[in-house]
Each structure stands twice: as structure tokens, then as C-alpha cells.
Amino acid sequence: MTSPEKTSPDPTSPKATTWKATLTETTPPENVRRVACVGAGVIGGGWVAHFLARGYDVTAWDPAPDAAQKLRRLVDTAWPALTSLGLAEGASPDRLNVTETLEQAVADAEFVQESAPEKLDLKRDLLTRLDAATPPGVVIASSTSGYPMTDMQTTAADPSRLVVGHPFNPPYLIPLVEVVGGEHTDPTAVAWAARFYEAAGKSVITMNNEVPGFIANRLQEALWREALHMVANGEATVRDIDLSITEGPGLRWAVMGPMLTFALAGGEGGMAHMLDHFGPSLKSPWTRLEAPELDRELYDAVVAGCDEAADGRSIADLVAERDKGVIDVLRATGRLGREGEAR
Numbered sequence: 001m002t003s004p005e006k007t008s009p010d011p012t013s014p015k016a017t018t019w020k021a022t023l024t025e026t027t028p029p030e031n032v033r034r035v036a037c038v039g040a041g042v043i044g045g046g047w048v049a050h051f052l053a054r055g056y057d058v059t060a061w062d063p064a065p066d067a068a069q070k071l072r073r074l075v076d077t078a079w080p081a082l083t084s085l086g087l088a089e090g091a092s093p094d095r096l097n098v099t100e101t102l103e104q105a106v107a108d109a110e111f112v113q114e115s116a117p118e119k120l121d122l123k124r125d126l127l128t129r130l131d132a133a134t135p136p137g138v139v140i141a142s143s144t145s146g147y148p149m150t151d152m153q154t155t156a157a158d159p160s161r162l163v164v165g166h167p168f169n170p171p172y173l174i175p176l177v178e179v180v181g182g183e184h185t186d187p188t189a190v191a192w193a194a195r196f197y198e199a200a201g202k203s204v205i206t207m208n209n210e211v212p213g214f215i216a217n218r219l220q221e222a223l224w225r226e227a228l229h230m231v232a233n234g235e236a237t238v239r240d241i242d243l244s245i246t247e248g249p250g251l252r253w254a255v256m257g258p259m260l261t262f263a264l265a266g267g268e269g270g271m272a273h274m275l276d277h278f279g280p281s282l283k284s285p286w287t288r289l290e291a292p293e294l295d296r297e298l299y300d301a302v303v304a305g306c307d308e309a310a311d312g313r314s315i316a317d318l319v320a321e322r323d324k325g326v327i328d329v330l331r332a333t334g335r336l337g338r339e340g341e342a343r
């Protein structure tokens, strides 16, 4: 990702402190009842389903002509899984209002989640528009997978209330949200967002430093790049790559992260022994990390490999299978109560 020319607002301008100035008028995160979701594709729609299941009133806007229909279908598809997890009191898909305009969606919102396509100019323009239309003192979060907020908040009149709230697909099942502000974000807005997501049932990592891709996507990207190299070089098939994780480290990663998992590789000696023993292999050529050229051949090989792996299952079948699997893992690892409440 290249960093664009910055036209950052003057941090000493009174506008840059608008959010702070209206803090006392801001709804405490635990009392928020009305959430707006702007952009309602895979992730925006997933956020809508999550917030509805948690009992919020949700307004949504998306410029696509068939967006309302698709969104309601996504919510209906997710609802059985959400019901099995346990709905908040009063939660209902009927509490969704798909509006005609962006301005209507955010007019009464107490929190705004932006989930538009991952294009820097588009995000910048949209956040500027959202900032202009959203009541003062309301935090606006972007679902961006990797742009630093500093690069997205360059043209907003009040950049101090803009934060990144990076979710994982599907946001109605995967608990993690990475929260981080930009150079011109008020740290109180970051703290407010973190508290809000926690109140909304998410697991939050708050980052104090901006790095493109945040934490989890940097880790995922390293694995993804190596997987593409292996497919491109004919070293492994798409199926081999998937099996190597689902039948291998993926099982452990659902229980503990890569750090603790590797500490156990050192036996009684823990991570210290693991480093003494396997440290030298860091110098072995086990990974390339530079991204391979995503040329037509590699593109086709990856797409065809996934079609073959799906073995006739539609995307809807795979989504249902994934959702059931994630719920089973959450349950089996004690991260869900008997009624499905997240711990």
C-alpha cells in the first residue's frame, strides 16, 4: 500500500477538537441503542446482523440498487445461527431500517460503522461525508482491512472522532475487533469505541501505534503470501494448503495463539527451550514473504483449486458449514455459555 500525499487538517484548528468538546453530550458506550451501518456488503451486512442480534436499532445505507434485498437476505441467513447463540432481549430483524440516503441513516445514530469498498479515495470521501452528516460527538468507525486512519481522515472536518474498527468475517460470529486511531483522532474516541464494541459483545484489541494491516491481517498476509508462492510454484495444491491448516496448526490456533502454541513445542523448557532448539531454523529458507506476482495463471489456479475443494457446495452451503463450525469451536472451547452468550 502506498501512502498518498497527505493534506492533514491543522491539529490546532478548533475543528480538530470538536469531538472532545462534545464529549459530555456523547452517549456513554454502554447506553448506545441506535447504530448506523454504511456500506452493506459482506462485512457491513455482517455488522448489521451482529448489532440486530445484540438488540440495537440499526439503520443501514448502501448505494447499490439491490442492497436492501441482499442485506435482508444476509440477515435472514445468519439469524438461525444467531438465535442458537442466544439473542439479546428484544432483538429482531424488524429493528432494521434500510434508508434511501446516507444522511437519513446517520441522522439519529449514536455510533456509525463504515464498511464500503477498500479504496482509499472512496473511504476518504465517504468518511468526510459521514462526518458532515453525523451528529457531533458520535464516533465513526471504519471496517478497513488495512488503511491507517491517518491516511483516511485527511479531508474530514472533524477527524478527531474517526477510528478504525477492523472486524473479521463474519462479524456476527468472530469476536475480534482491532481498534486504532489516526494522527488526528482524539484518544478518547479510541477508548470510547473500544468500550462500545465490548458492550456490543466483541473482543477488542486497542492498538496505540498505527501499522498498515493492524495485527491479525499482517499475520494472515504472511501465511497467505507463502500459500500463493507454493501454488504458483506447484509445490502444493489449494487443497494441500487448506488441509495443512485445518488438520494441523488451525486446530491449535482456535485454542491458543501462535506464541503459546510454540511455547509448548519446547516441552518442560517452554519458549526458552523452543528458541534454543529451533531458533537457528529462522535462518533456514522456510518462507519467502515477498508477495508473488498475482498473474492470470496463479489467479486461475487458485480459483479453480477452490472450486474443486468446494466439491459442488455453493457459497451459501459453505457459509452455513463455516458458521456451524465456528459456533462448535466457540462452544467446545468454553467461550460460549450454555445459552450461547459469549463469555
Ligand SMILES: NC(=O)C1=CN([C@@H]2O[C@H](COP(=O)(O)OP(=O)(O)OC[C@H]3O[C@@H](n4cnc5c(N)ncnc54)[C@H](O)[C@@H]3O)[C@@H](O)[C@H]2O)C=CC1
Pocket: 038, 039, 040, 041, 042, 043, 044, 061, 062, 063, 064, 067, 115, 116, 117, 118, 122, 126, 143, 144, 145, 146, 166, 167, 168, 169
Ligand atoms: N470481506 C472481508 O473478509 C473483510 C472486509 N473488511 C473490510 O470491510 C470493508 C467492506 O468490505 P466487503 O464487505 O468485503 O465489501 P463488499 O464489496 O462485500 O461490500 C461493499 C459494499 O459497499 C457498497 N458501496 C459502494 N460504494 C459505496 C459508498 N460510496 N458508500 C457506501 N457504500 C458503498 C457496495 O454497494 C457494497 O454493498 C472493506 O473496507 C474491507 O476491507 C474487513 C474485514 C473482513
Ligand SMILES: C[N+](C)(C)CC(=O)CC(=O)[O-]
Pocket: 144, 145, 167, 168, 169, 217, 220
Ligand atoms: C481478506 N481480508 C483481508 C479482507 C480479511 C480481513 O480483513 C479480515 C478477515 O476477516 O480475515
